Amino acid sequence: MNQEIKNKLRVATVWLGGCSGCHMSFLDLDERLIELADKIQIVYSPIADVKEFPADVDVTLVEGAVTNVENEEMAHIVRTHSKYVVSFGDCATTGNVTAMRNRFPNEELLDRAYKELADICYSIPNDNTLIAQLCQQAIPLHHLIRVDAFLHGCPPTPDEIWFAINELLEGRIPIFKTQFLRYG
Amino acid sequence: MAIKTLTIDGDQYSAQEGETILTVMRQHNIPIPTLCHLEGLSTVGACRLCVVQVEGIPKLLPACTTRVEEGMVIHTATDKLKKYRRMIIALLASEGNHVCAVCVANNHCELQELAYQVGLVRVRYPYLFPKKSLDATHKEYVMDRNRCVLCTRCVRVCDEVEGAHVWDVAGRGINCEIVTGLDDAWGKTETCTSCGKCVMVCPTGALFEKGVTVAEMEKQKGFLKYIITARQKKEWVSFTDGQ
């Protein structure tokens, strides 16, 4: 590995119970992505073909609430292997839209999704290796693991993401209190 | 009327006897967050956001209900107070169902604005995700209890300004709710004049007009100052003057 890659910030992005909107907003950095490519190395992400979460990640951006057992496992892996964990968007920070299911029992939800609204195959998948089992409730990431910074918004704007990444590149924990603290 | 002198955050002020600490602070543009208080309505001191510390008094006092006294030494923005205010907003956020991204009041909401003011970066308390009802039986307005923060502004404006007294507070503790009539459907109550005052004073997306969608419900609170000054002083101020 050459020196140049070694000096780059190792960044991962993870997609838990969210709509992928936060990742779309990340891609909306557009031409700034090229600039970013010189400074960071994406070591794991739903938009990169990497199978396993690597060790020694500097920063992980986590989109989405923790809503199923797979999310729970992933969250623990992320925490173990990342120096900084950032809640990326409102679903990770508050539960947001993902947590709107919490007022309904899981059986009712599954019935609704897989039976009432189905056009074909009116049955609930019972193979947990295919579909991860739902947790009792969808919860914000920091209610399960320690989180170092919070990037708000549904989704965070490219400018907010840009600010956060640059702060992290400077070795600072981004503080959104004044500038970018917002919900929705 | 006697004049009282007092100290607020190290500076000296004078106030009329009978004025509240909040009135003096507002007169001198000293910032303090408030939620249940609304100029023109009676004061209930329910939300506790405006609590201040008065030297010599062990408990915290709400600025909106506490009257000035000679020689009071008041602190309004200590770390402890800021922490308590953040806790109050966090508790309000966790005991309702607030999903700003899909709320009619998004970007026009006093609760959101307060969350930013107090620096609520995240909520540490478990969210309760309560089962709350939504009443869409009124022909023009909707009450969504998922977003209600129990400030009782709607109760007071309907009773004190409109004179209809459609709203009331029912239940206790965590089961406390704002209801219409004797917990009837809003559309069934015979007392509602459909004036819309409750909708306009509601700080959140709990009360809104039918037909609005995400982020479209802007509240015009200016009407209250207009009505009150017209009634009390027989003066007709501009509608946009209030707030």
Ligand code: SF4
């Ligand atoms: S009422 Fe305010 S805080 Fe609650 S969801 Fe709506 S915009 Fe957000």
Ligand code: SF4
């Ligand atoms: S619309 Fe007017 S009369 Fe009806 S409940 Fe609201 S404030 Fe009261």
Ligand code: SF4
């Ligand atoms: S409906 Fe609105 S005005 Fe009435 S108590 Fe709830 S938040 Fe306050």
Ligand code: FES
């Ligand atoms: S504004 Fe003073 S207690 Fe609510």
